[in-house]
Amino acid sequence: MDSSFSSPRNDSFPAGLRVLVVDDDPTWLKILEKMLKKCSYEVTTCGLARDALNLLREKKDGYDIVVSDVNMPDMDGFKLLEHVGLEMDLPVIMMSVDGETSRVMKGVQHGACDYLLKPIRMKELRNIWQHVFRKKIHEIRDIESHESIEGIQLIRNGSDQYDEGYFFSAEDLASSRKRKDVDSKYDDKDFSDCSSTKKARVVWSVDLHQKFVKAVHQIGFDKVGPKKILDLMNVPWLTRENVASHLQKYRLYLSRLQKENDIKSSFGGTKHSDYSSKDLQGILSVQNSINIQQNDVAHGSYRFSGNNLVAQNADPKSNEGDIKGIVSEPVAEPKKGTTGNIPDSQKTRSSQMDFNSSYAETKKGLVGNVPDSQKIRSSQMRVNHSFASVESEVNLTAFDSTIPATYSWNQIQLEKEHKPLIQLNNGFSKPLLPGPQHHFQADQLQSIPSISSRPSIPGGDVTGSSKSKPSYSEYTNHHGSRVSPTISPTISATDSFPGQTKSCVVDHQVSETISTSTSNMKNQGINLSTDLESAHRNLILGSTSPFASLDDEFQICWYQGDCYGMNLELQNVEFSEYTDPTHVTEVPAHLYDALRFEYPCDPSEYSVLDQGLFIA
Amino acid sequence: MDKNQSRRQVRLMRQSLFDQGFLDEQFIQLEELQDDSNPNFVEEIATSYYRDSYRSLQAIELALEKTPRDFSKLDSYMHQFKGSSSSIGAKKVKAECQQFREYCDAGNGEGCMRTFQALKKEHATLKKRLEAYFQMARQAGPIEAACRPK
Numbered sequence: 001m002d003s004s005f006s007s008p009r010n011d012s013f014p015a016g017l018r019v020l021v022v023d024d025d026p027t028w029l030k031i032l033e034k035m036l037k038k039c040s041y042e043v044t045t046c047g048l049a050r051d052a053l054n055l056l057r058e059k060k061d062g063y064d065i066v067v068s069d070v071n072m073p074d075m076d077g078f079k080l081l082e083h084v085g086l087e088m089d090l091p092v093i094m095m096s097v098d099g100e101t102s103r104v105m106k107g108v109q110h111g112a113c114d115y116l117l118k119p120i121r122m123k124e125l126r127n128i129w130q131h132v133f134r135k136k137i138h139e140i141r142d143i144e145s146h147e148s149i150e151g152i153q154l155i156r157n158g159s160d161q162y163d164e165g166y167f168f169s170a171e172d173l174a175s176s177r178k179r180k181d182v183d184s185k186y187d188d189k190d191f192s193d194c195s196s197t198k199k200a201r202v203v204w205s206v207d208l209h210q211k212f213v214k215a216v217h218q219i220g221f222d223k224v225g226p227k228k229i230l231d232l233m234n235v236p237w238l239t240r241e242n243v244a245s246h247l248q249k250y251r252l253y254l255s256r257l258q259k260e261n262d263i264k265s266s267f268g269g270t271k272h273s274d275y276s277s278k279d280l281q282g283i284l285s286v287q288n289s290i291n292i293q294q295n296d297v298a299h300g301s302y303r304f305s306g307n308n309l310v311a312q313n314a315d316p317k318s319n320e321g322d323i324k325g326i327v328s329e330p331v332a333e334p335k336k337g338t339t340g341n342i343p344d345s346q347k348t349r350s351s352q353m354d355f356n357s358s359y360a361e362t363k364k365g366l367v368g369n370v371p372d373s374q375k376i377r378s379s380q381m382r383v384n385h386s387f388a389s390v391e392s393e394v395n396l397t398a399f400d401s402t403i404p405a406t407y408s409w410n411q412i413q414l415e416k417e418h419k420p421l422i423q424l425n426n427g428f429s430k431p432l433l434p435g436p437q438h439h440f441q442a443d444q445l446q447s448i449p450s451i452s453s454r455p456s457i458p459g460g461d462v463t464g465s466s467k468s469k470p471s472y473s474e475y476t477n478h479h480g481s482r483v484s485p486t487i488s489p490t491i492s493a494t495d496s497f498p499g500q501t502k503s504c505v506v507d508h509q510v511s512e513t514i515s516t517s518t519s520n521m522k523n524q525g526i527n528l529s530t531d532l533e534s535a536h537r538n539l540i541l542g543s544t545s546p547f548a549s550l551d552d553e554f555q556i557c558w559y560q561g562d563c564y565g566m567n568l569e570l571q572n573v574e575f576s577e578y579t580d581p582t583h584v585t586e587v588p589a590h591l592y593d594a595l596r597f598e599y600p601c602d603p604s605e606y607s608v609l610d611q612g613l614f615i616a
Numbered sequence: 617m618d619k620n621q622s623r624r625q626v627r628l629m630r631q632s633l634f635d636q637g638f639l640d641e642q643f644i645q646l647e648e649l650q651d652d653s654n655p656n657f658v659e660e661i662a663t664s665y666y667r668d669s670y671r672s673l674q675a676i677e678l679a680l681e682k683t684p685r686d687f688s689k690l691d692s693y694m695h696q697f698k699g700s701s702s703s704i705g706a707k708k709v710k711a712e713c714q715q716f717r718e719y720c721d722a723g724n725g726e727g728c729m730r731t732f733q734a735l736k737k738e739h740a741t742l743k744k745r746l747e748a749y750f751q752m753a754r755q756a757g758p759i760e761a762a763c764r765p766k
Contacts, residue, residue, distance in 0.1 A: 025700050028700070031649070034649045071696060071699070118702050119645070119702045119705065122648070
């Protein structure tokens with residue numbers, strides 16, 4: 001349906017706005033279609049949430065905004081909302097005949113831009129373009145600040161100068177905020193600056209998130225409280241408010257995962273609609289660890305997109321699920337989170353080099369532990385930085401100890417709960433084994449299954465089993481060398497992007513590209529980067545519209561991240577990428593993917609990953 | 617009846633639908649959407665509504681007959697039906713939907729049954745009225761423009 005990347009509404013905005021309407025009521029669908037057409041918008045209608053997601057995934061940049069009903073038979077509208085936010089980062093408007101405050105609040109919590117009550121007036125629909133416009137502005141802002149475009153180029157070249165901006169396009173709002181924060185952080189300001197600044201956004205990098213999760217687990221989820229967590233985390237610049245809001249998101253994520261897990265438990269199958277937070281966490285954590293290592297904890301702020309990503313110990317529940325959860329988690333979390341996260345990661349990545357320094361600093365704060373390993377990684381990880389940060393956090397725990405043990409994070413992750421994660425790592429090596437799994441995207445929901453398939457890889461996979469997971473493989477291989485495995489695994493995912501919208505399925509492609517490029521384990525991060533780069537390139541190439549593409553690419557990367565697991569699809573889709581061992585250039589990518597959503601693993605790969613991430 | 621008379625008739629019919637509370641302003645919204653590219657838009661929507669709602673009503677009927685009654689399921693069906701009815705502005709039908717949902721919340725099976733019967737009645741009445749109206753409108757000619765408010 002819609003056109004390709006280029007936004008159709010260039011000249012006469014908002015005319016030509018590409019709207020996707022999802023409603024199970026055919027009568028309403030007709031009415032809405034007519035109303036939107038009268039507003040001169042380009043309308044696509046859909047009676048099922050699944051179809052809508054497929055459409056969206058197929059055309060990453062095919063739509064500008066999504067209007068969806070809350071009550072639908074095949075999927076809860078809120079879930080769809082989360083997915084869209086995480087994977088595509090498009091503005092979503094919810095509709096319902098029910099105007100109860102609690103429902104509206106839920107909508108907003110899940111990231112809806114607006115909540116309309118039926119019967120809907122045409123004038124209400126006329127104004128929906130403002131949400132699209134707003135997002136664009138934020139994107140631009142982010143990009144400008146991050147010099148994304150350049151960053152992208154850099155990334156492509158393997159330079160870790162991954163600009164956060166690059167991710168911005170993908171991230172948009174969510175990320176924009178983050179970016180701002182990240183920016184400041186990026187400059188070695190550390191988080192301290194952020195914290196000192198009133199309301200400075202805290203970027204929940206992988207590392208940081210990992211710490212958070214660790215603290216939560218230590219305290220015991222039931223007795224957890226922001227103050228306790230804060231004390232345990234021992235991060236000087238973090239405030240109680242930061243923790244409190246993060247905890248809130250985390251809780252939301254977990255509850256979603258819970259439900260998801262029940263349904264899905266395994267990677268493979270789980271449709272992760274909710275991205276079990278646990279999974280994500282697990283994944284994230286894994287990723288984080290990976291990232292961290294590489295990036296020096298590139299910005300601790302790595303916002304895992306789902307914050308949860310941060311080393312969340314993927315709930316023990318299905319490993320796959322965890323991964324998924326992880327992946328999804330970030331995604332699930334304010335969509336923005338993912339987007340935002342990515343940016344961070346990106347930033348971290350690109351700046352890996354830069355990051356390393358800045359990141360290390362910031363990260364240091366966060367990571368603390370990883371410092372050495374991270375530093376090592378950071379260089380590699382440039383790209384991974386962002387990822388790493390996130391991961392590093394995650395990994396930190398893992399890494400610190402393991403850092404040298406490339407897998408450390410995997411392990412750590414596993415320890416955490418993420419059993420699945422570990423698998424990821426391991427799996428990653430293999431990951432991409434499922435290689436053809438690329439379906440990350442395809443299944444987005446299904447990606448989880450792929451992950452599941454991958455998870456089996458654990459341990460072994462990482463070693464680079466298929467190139468795709470280079471990162472992982474590297475990880476495994478490099479155990480000794482460092483875990484800093486280029487977060488590339490995730491990046492590989494980006495490669496998969498073949499051009500942009502490659503939707504996750506790209507796994508193979510990406511992984512391959514990445515894997516090839518990443519041959520170095522050491523650079524694991526790089527591996528990822530390569531993949532990422534490729535992915536990135538794909539992204540860049542793919543995306544016609546700079547922003548759109550970026551976003552798409554990122555998203556694609558994500559998805560494609562098969563390696564990465566970017567499948568973030570939120571579900572664990574990311575994992576599927578992981579399973580793509582081949583892709584795995586980033587091996588950890590799987591994990592990363594989850595985590596990554598935002599961060600493409602290796603710097604080089606990061607670019608790719610990042611791209612992919614954003615896509616989500 | 618000549619054209620003028622027909623048109624007048626149509627106008628009156630339309631007005632009474634509003635006056636008697638059968639329709640609310642959503643119907644006007646639909647009328648405003650009608651244009652040259654969709655000259656019978658309102659009628660199409662009404663037809664679509666009746667086709668889908670018929671199925672919904674059957675489902676609710678079946679669910680009501682089951683014992684023990686699953687109120688949350690009934691509530692969700694009715695929620696869906698209410699949303700659907702809001703699409704054409706079926707005011708009285710919507711009111712019955714609301715009543716039904718309240719009985720569901722209270723777990724009042726009898727109340728639900730009674731309300732459901734009333735709802736079906738309103739649903740059928742509106743259908744007849746609309747059919748007559750649309751038929752007259754077609755006879756009166758396109759100028760009637762689906763009874764644009766004058």
